[in-house]
Amino acid sequence: MGNVxxxxxxxxxxxxxxxxxxxxxxxxDIKRPGMTAGVFxxxxxxxxxxxxxxxxxxxxxPGVIAVLTGEDAAADxxxxxxxxxxxxxxxxxxxxxxxxxxxxxxxxxxVGDMVAFVVAETPAQASAAAELLTVDYEVLPSxxxxxxxxxxxxxxxxxxxxxxxxxxxxxxxxxxxxxxxxKAAHVAKLSLVNNRLIGxxxxxxxxxxxxxxGTDRFTLWTTSQFPHVVRFLMGALVLNIPQHKLRVVAxxxxxxxxxxxxxxxxxxxxxxxAKRVMRPIKWVASRSEGYVSDRxxxxxxxxxELALDETGKFLAFRxxxxxxxxxxxxxxxxxxxxxxxxxxxGGVYTTPAIYCNVKVVFTNTVPVDAYRGAGRPEAxxxxxxxxxxxxxxxxxxxxxxRRRNMIPKEAYPYQTPVLVQYDSGxxxxxxxxxxxAADVKNFGIRKAESARRGKFxxxxxxxxxxxxxxxxxxxxxxxxxxxxxxxxxTVRVHxxxxxxxxxxxxxxxxxxxxxxxxxxxxxxxxxxxxVDIVFGDTDRVQFGMGTYGSRSLVVGGAALSKATDKVVAxxxxxxxxxxxxxxxxxxxxxxxFSVAGTDRMKxxxxxxxxxxxxxxxxxxxxxxxxxxxxxxxxxxxxxxxGCHIAEVEVDPETGTVTLVNYTAVDDVGTVxxxxxxxxxxxxxxxxxxxxxxxxxxxxxxxxxQLLSGSLMDYCMPRADHMxxxxxxxxxxxxxxxxxxxxxxxxxxxxxxxxxVINAVVDALSxxxxxxxxxxxxxxxxxxLLQNASLPVAAE
Amino acid sequence: MxxxxxxxxxxxxxxxxxxxxxxxLLRERLNLTGTHIGCDxxxxxxxxxxxxxxxxxxxxxxxPALDGATLLTIEGLHGAPGSNxxxxxxxxxxxxHGLQCGFCTPGMLMTAVALATEKPDLTEVDVRHGLEGNxxxxxxxxxxxxxxxxxxxxxxxxxxx
Numbered sequence: 001m002g003n004v005x006x007x008x009x010x011x012x013x014x015x016x017x018x019x020x021x022x023x024x025x026x027x028x029d030i031k032r033p034g035m036t037a038g039v040f041x042x043x044x045x046x047x048x049x050x051x052x053x054x055x056x057x058x059x060x061x062p063g064v065i066a067v068l069t070g071e072d073a074a075a076d077x078x079x080x081x082x083x084x085x086x087x088x089x090x091x092x093x094x095x096x097x098x099x100x101x102x103x104x105x106x107x108x109x110x111v112g113d114m115v116a117f118v119v120a121e122t123p124a125q126a127s128a129a130a131e132l133l134t135v136d137y138e139v140l141p142s143x144x145x146x147x148x149x150x151x152x153x154x155x156x157x158x159x160x161x162x163x164x165x166x167x168x169x170x171x172x173x174x175x176x177x178x179x180x181x182x183k184a185a186h187v188a189k190l191s192l193v194n195n196r197l198i199g200x201x202x203x204x205x206x207x208x209x210x211x212x213x214g215t216d217r218f219t220l221w222t223t224s225q226f227p228h229v230v231r232f233l234m235g236a237l238v239l240n241i242p243q244h245k246l247r248v249v250a251x252x253x254x255x256x257x258x259x260x261x262x263x264x265x266x267x268x269x270x271x272x273x274a275k276r277v278m279r280p281i282k283w284v285a286s287r288s289e290g291y292v293s294d295r296x297x298x299x300x301x302x303x304x305e306l307a308l309d310e311t312g313k314f315l316a317f318r319x320x321x322x323x324x325x326x327x328x329x330x331x332x333x334x335x336x337x338x339x340x341x342x343x344x345x346g347g348v349y350t351t352p353a354i355y356c357n358v359k360v361v362f363t364n365t366v367p368v369d370a371y372r373g374a375g376r377p378e379a380x381x382x383x384x385x386x387x388x389x390x391x392x393x394x395x396x397x398x399x400x401x402r403r404r405n406m407i408p409k410e411a412y413p414y415q416t417p418v419l420v421q422y423d424s425g426x427x428x429x430x431x432x433x434x435x436x437a438a439d440v441k442n443f444g445i446r447k448a449e450s451a452r453r454g455k456f457x458x459x460x461x462x463x464x465x466x467x468x469x470x471x472x473x474x475x476x477x478x479x480x481x482x483x484x485x486x487x488x489x490t491v492r493v494h495x496x497x498x499x500x501x502x503x504x505x506x507x508x509x510x511x512x513x514x515x516x517x518x519x520x521x522x523x524x525x526x527x528x529x530x531v532d533i534v535f536g537d538t539d540r541v542q543f544g545m546g547t548y549g550s551r552s553l554v555v556g557g558a559a560l561s562k563a564t565d566k567v568v569a570x571x572x573x574x575x576x577x578x579x580x581x582x583x584x585x586x587x588x589x590x591x592x593f594s595v596a597g598t599d600r601m602k603x604x605x606x607x608x609x610x611x612x613x614x615x616x617x618x619x620x621x622x623x624x625x626x627x628x629x630x631x632x633x634x635x636x637x638x639x640x641x642g643c644h645i646a647e648v649e650v651d652p653e654t655g656t657v658t659l660v661n662y663t664a665v666d667d668v669g670t671v672x673x674x675x676x677x678x679x680x681x682x683x684x685x686x687x688x689x690x691x692x693x694x695x696x697x698x699x700x701x702x703x704x705q706l707l708s709g710s711l712m713d714y715c716m717p718r719a720d721h722m723x724x725x726x727x728x729x730x731x732x733x734x735x736x737x738x739x740x741x742x743x744x745x746x747x748x749x750x751x752x753x754x755x756v757i758n759a760v761v762d763a764l765s766x767x768x769x770x771x772x773x774x775x776x777x778x779x780x781x782x783x784l785l786q787n788a789s790l791p792v793a794a795e
Numbered sequence: 796m797x798x799x800x801x802x803x804x805x806x807x808x809x810x811x812x813x814x815x816x817x818x819x820l821l822r823e824r825l826n827l828t829g830t831h832i833g834c835d836x837x838x839x840x841x842x843x844x845x846x847x848x849x850x851x852x853x854x855x856x857x858x859p860a861l862d863g864a865t866l867l868t869i870e871g872l873h874g875a876p877g878s879n880x881x882x883x884x885x886x887x888x889x890x891x892h893g894l895q896c897g898f899c900t901p902g903m904l905m906t907a908v909a910l911a912t913e914k915p916d917l918t919e920v921d922v923r924h925g926l927e928g929n930x931x932x933x934x935x936x937x938x939x940x941x942x943x944x945x946x947x948x949x950x951x952x953x954x955x956x
Contacts, residue, residue: 012889019897020885022829022869026898029828202833202841202898202932254831254898255932287834509896509933679892679938686935711838711930719926719936724919748935 002529004591006522007739010675014513014533024252027206027221032280035208036065038270039126040283041116041133042292043108046142046364046704047155050104050115054134058118061132063125065277068117068269070105078102078272079238081265081328085335087167087360087480095167095360098158100328100367102238102265108137109157109327110364111704112292117269119277123284142364142704146301146322149363157327157362164362166325167334171342172355172418177307180316180353184307188390194378195774196299196324196697197690198291198714199371201508203254205294206284207267209274217245220271224250225261225506226546229483231538233263233331239272246271250536253508257687258370259294260508261548262331266293291709296697297371299324300337300378306386312396314405316353319345319382323360326367333369334360339479340375340467346416347383348427348465348641349405354418364704370548372687373749376466381774384462384754388761389770398758399440402431402463413735420467422639424732430665431463433730434643438663443647456650457660458763462755465641468743469554472634486633487551488543489560491520491567493626495612497605498530501563504544505556506536510745511676512552516560518672519739523564525591525604542629550743553672554638554734561738562630570626571607577618578602578610638734638742642666644685646755650763655782657693657760663726664751669734669742677744681727684748690717691749692756696775715775764788798862803871817853817861818842821868829869829901833930840929843902843909844868850909852928869901872908883953884908884946893942895933903929903939911947915954919944 005011018024055067080099087095104115116133120126143155149164157164181187208221218241224230227248234248235241253260266283274281285293301322307315323337342356391401407414409426416422435441443459450457470476471485490502499520507513517531534540544556568588575593576583585596594601602610610617611626647661664681671677694715698707708714733740753774760776761769767788772780799808802825811820821827821844832854833841842854845867874880884907887893894900903926910925911917917925922943923936931939 013892015897016889016894019894019900020881020888020904021873022827022901024829024897026828026831028832029822031826200932202839202896202930203831204833252897254833255896257932284832287836287839511895675892679895679934682935682937683895683933684935687932710836711834712836716930716932717936718923718930719940720920720923722923722936724940725935725937 002527004521004525005518005528007518007670007672009518010673011514011518011528013511014517015507015511026203026252026254027208027223028284030208030221032208032210035280035282036119036121036277037123037126038273038281038283039118039123039130040114040266041118041130043104043111043113043115045108045137045139046111046144047140048108048137049140050106050108051136051138053116057132057134058129061125061129063121064118064129065121066119066273067133068103068273069115070101070103073101073103074105076272081263081268082233082237083329083333084331084482085480086482087169087334087338089168090170095334096161097329098161102268110366111706112366113327114265117273119273119281142702144363144365144699144701144704146324146361146363148701149361150322150359157364161362166360166362169338169358169360170356173353174355176353177316177318177355181307181318184315185310186308186390186394188306188308188386188393190304190386190389190771192302192382192385192771193773194298194300194302194381195691197297197371197695198697199257199259199294199297200716201255201257201259204285204287204290205260205266207270208280208282209271210280211275211278213278217247218271218274219247219249220267221249221251222267223253223260225253225256225508225548227506227536227538228504228544229546230263230267234268234271238268247539250506253506256508256547257372258297258374258548261546262295262369288710292366292706295330295369296326296366297368298378299368302382304382304386306390308390308394312394312401312404314349314351317345317351319356321358323358324365324368325360325362326365327362328367330367330369333367335480336370336375337378341379343418343420344376344379344467345383346418347380348407348463350407352417365699372684373746374549376746377688377750377753380462380464380750381754384464385757385771388758392765392770398461399435402461403428420637422465423636423735425465425639425641425667426730426732427463427465427641430641430643430667430730433665433728434645434663437665437726437728438645438661440645450649454652456652456763458648458650458759458761460646460755460757460759460762462644462751462758464751465639466747466750467637467639468550468746469634469638469737470549470551472636485545486631487545487555487559488629488631489556489563490542490627490629491563493567493608495609497526497608499524499526500532500534501560502534502541503556503560504541504546505552506547508547510547510552510680511673515553515672515676516557519557519560520564523561524567550745553741554737554743555632555634557741558634558738559630559632562632563628566628566630567626570628573622574607574610574617575602578616635736638669638737640666640668640742640744640747642747642751644751644755646759648756648759648763650760650781652785655778655785657776657781659689659721659756660723662723664748665728665730666747667731668729668744668747669731670740671729671731672741678727680744681748682725684746685725685752686717686722688749688752689722689756692753692774692776694775796859798859800861800863801865803868811858813859815858817844817856817858820858821853827868827870831898831901833898838930840906841899841902843905843929845905845909850906869904872904882908883949884911887946887949888942891938891942891945893934893939899929899931903931907943907946910943911950915947915951917944917947
């Protein structure tokens with residue numbers, strides 16, 4: 001049935017049928033017999049002492065089964081939510097790592113911090129009872145901004161974390177940078193804010209937990225990007241459940257973007273509670289609840305300086321950043337603004353000396369962690385913005401200054417001064433391609449046409465590189481990772497030749513069921529329709545680290561590739577026996593094992609059959625069956641990159657920025673499915689455009705209230721915000737991944753914010769505007785224009 | 796209270812509480828979980844269904860309002876009644892990669908079919924404007940817009956036959 005569909009083809013996605021017909025299986029769709037409903041009671045205060053909780057009225061409310069608080073969790077000796085990374089300062093002093101109780105103990109530290117869990121027969125009864133819980137708070141002043149949090153006299157979140165400083169982290173050669181700055185012909189300076197974002201996957205988080213007393217086993221269904229990691233963190237470190245007694249299932253998950261790659265307290269509470277009440281419990285977050293509990297992203301305040309010689313060559317780059325961690329350390333929290341930020345400050349340039357200091361700071365806000373791109377968009381934004389500032393100040397064309405500093409294609413592999421070594425790339429090729437694709441040479445005509453309509457038109461560039469395919473375990477371990485970052489895949493060939501793959505990555509929109517099937521179809525010569533991909537269930541999949549950091553194809557695909565190689569190797573042994581030939585003479589091509597130079601052959605199906613019906617089989621030396629497993633740990637990160645060009649039009653009457661053209665030429669290595677890659681780029685770019693123009697999580701200083709706490713207040717990109725994007729690839733092959741792939745999930749989000757803001761600044765540069773903070777909302781632009789004493793007509 | 800309505804072509808009678816929302820009725824009582832709930836402020840559009848042929852957000856419609864009405868959900872959208880055939884709009888979304896995680900997809904499809912029914916000669920501007928009430932976080936909308944245009948053209952072609 002069906003054909004081989006291999007690498008480079010764009011078959012329609014296997015996963016689409018169920019989603020198009022409303023037959024997806026998301027956590028909130030699942031019902032269990034005897035299921036109860038759970039509701040979390042969350043702190044309405046940013047910062048308060050928890051003086052006591054009176055459960056009595058809530059417990060007496062109709063349908064209520066249990067009310068659990070931090071005291072109950074402490075009585076059961078449950079662990080703190082673990083942080084997966086431990087960073088240190090320049091002297092090797094470890095970061096401050098205060099406990100993160102799953103239900104607050106003694107104090108609440110952000111609006112949304114969980115104080116109790118109410119279980120009742122129905123969601124309505126649980127909500128009604130939650131309203132009756134009496135919580136005695138002694139409200140304290142909140143601090144939400146990083147600048148305010150490190151000031152003397154600021155409210156202190158933890159008694160043993162002076163000045164709210166978690167870690168004073170640094171990277172690079174400070175002395176070499178200082179020397180270079182002394183010799184510089186020009187120093188460009190830039191202060192900027194990288195705005196706080198909320199990921200907003202369209203499916204809100206949800207969980208169902210169940211305990212089976214007959215087998216002493218727990219099952220947790222959760223909206224997670226990495227079920228095996230949840231099983232490990234929650235089972236081993238929080239709830240003390242042995243791994244073999246805990247099943248974690250992440251079925252269809254409606255988008256992640258990082259928000260669902262953490263172990264959340266809700267998962268631990270509901271699993272713990274399920275045994276206490278001996279009934280399955282379901283919790284589904286509302287969108288508003290997600291706003292105050294989903295981990296947020298970005299939130300940096302940065303001062304950057306770029307030293308240049310008289311020709312515009314970059315001599316040194318110095319970056320000082322304050323990064324917001326929120327009220328506690330989330331799973332990857334401290335890793336994001338440090339290890340995923342500093343090493344990317346080299347960009348695609350030959351800057352010889354770089355120094356970066358990051359003060360990682362606690363505040364009374366939702367914990368901050370990875371959000372699509374995670375650290376790399378922040379690095380790209382600082383660098384690509386200051387390059388434009390330097391070009392403008394020195395009177396050098398923005399493309400020309402980039403060319404003068406770009407790493408030439410021939411210089412790869414290229415060792416940067418900030419740890420990472422780029423294996424391959426061609427930034428100049430991407431730039432050249434993008435200049436043509438964006439029709440930059442006729443920009444002047446378009447700008448004049450806009451001016452005739454009273455609009456300011458601007459063009460912005462972002463030539464960027466990122467590090468993805470997380471991650472080489474040994475390297476990550478040196479940087480503070482407390483776990484491995486490999487991936488695993490099992491290829492199970494059935495007796496009839498069809499294939500089921502069990503893989504540790506998680507598909508929540510990326511099209512893995514299709515892309516991975518193409519790899520198997522090509523490598524084993526099996527029909528595309530005869531390959532199914534299984535993921536997201538710790539009882540079905542051997543192990544895995546999940547999906548984040550553009551790692552699924554790079555690391556998981558490599559494990560899959562290795563496992564198929566092992567299947568072929570075993571198949572050759574079986575074929576050698578059946579064809580009475582030497583193993584070294586057996587060739588495998590297009591699904592056929594043959595003896596070189598002859599027409600003697602066995603099909604893949606015949607070999608599979610022989611493996612499971614081993615009547616004529618070398619049983620003395622070979623086990624029956626045809627199923628192989630592989631783990632793959634990458635030797636390096638991969639470094640996708642490219643050139644993005646944004647073109648905007650600003651309406652001086654209203655301050656509205658309209659994105660009118662968007663061009664991207666990206667190097668993502670080998671493309672397995674062009675249709676899916678293009679879709680990933682589209683989505684990634686629009687998330688970056690969202691950061692640049694619309695999205696902003698705003699807290700009220702003092703009270704710690706989240707002002708942008710719903711889709712009414714937090715502006716998500718809509719269809720009519722975007723023009724048709726012009727996307728293409730200019731690929732160099734990764735030299736160390738089995739298929740030459742580099743990953744594509746985050747590139748759009750990493751490259752785009754700088755391109756858009758550079759275009760906005762370009763549009764307003766004739767008014768003396770040199771920087772615009774994100775998001776470039778009409779309000780912000782209109783105020784800038786008022787201050788710039790706008791000329792009567794556009795130039 | 797008891798209400799009777801036509802659900803995906805079939806007469807349905809069900810007991811509902813007066814404050815029950817249509818989205819809740821569909822998902823919890825009738826096990827039609829294709830209609831999704833993505834927000835609590837009527838912004839996201841994952842819950843769009845057709846009430847008497849018009850697109851509505853089922854998260855803000857009370858179940859008693861269904862009495863005597865005709866309701867179409869994603870589960871009832873198909874090429875030919877009783878067949879497994881996809882509706883031309885569903886085919887277009889598959890063909891043009893108009894979905895990724897699939898969560899917004901049922902609402903997108905129901906809105907798209909309504910747009911194409913209301914205005915057979917949809918332009919790109921019409922589509923982008925018409926999808927204002929449906930949020931997708933995965934696709935950047937580009938392939939959704941392409942899909943809706945293609946689906947609308949296919950619906951037109953089918954009408955002409």
